[in-house]
Amino acid sequence: MNTKAVYAACLFAALNICTLSARAESDVSAKPYTYGTHLDIQKVVSLKQDxxxxxxxVDAQLTYLDSKSKTQVLDYRKISDTCSSDN
Structure with missing residues (x-):
């Protein structure tokens, strides 16, 4: 097998992995955060904000894996990152 074929196979595998994770995230419905919500976060996958x-x-969204490695999405409100210098 030549190196171009190996590189192409690796790229194809990486793209498939990214596509699978994106599809898995799209199947999860977001839950709104309320005071006292129990958070079972094993690993943070992504943080997004308007x-x-x-x-x-601003509105923000946390995507994470819980202790059972199931993808969860949490909607919440936060102070914009542009406020970091406006103490």
Whole structure:
């Protein structure tokens, strides 16, 4: 097997893995955070927030794996990252 074929096989495998994880995330419905929500977080997969050019409260989403390695999605509100210098 030549190196181009090996590189192509590796790239194809990596793309399949990324596609599978994206499909798995899309099947999970987001749950809204409420005070007292029990969080069983084993590993954080992604953190997303609405883009905001100014300091303020924005919608955010946490995607994580729980202790059973099941993907969970949590919607919550937070102070925008643009506020970090506005103590």
């Amino acid at each position: 883009a905001s050019p100014s300091c303020g409260v």
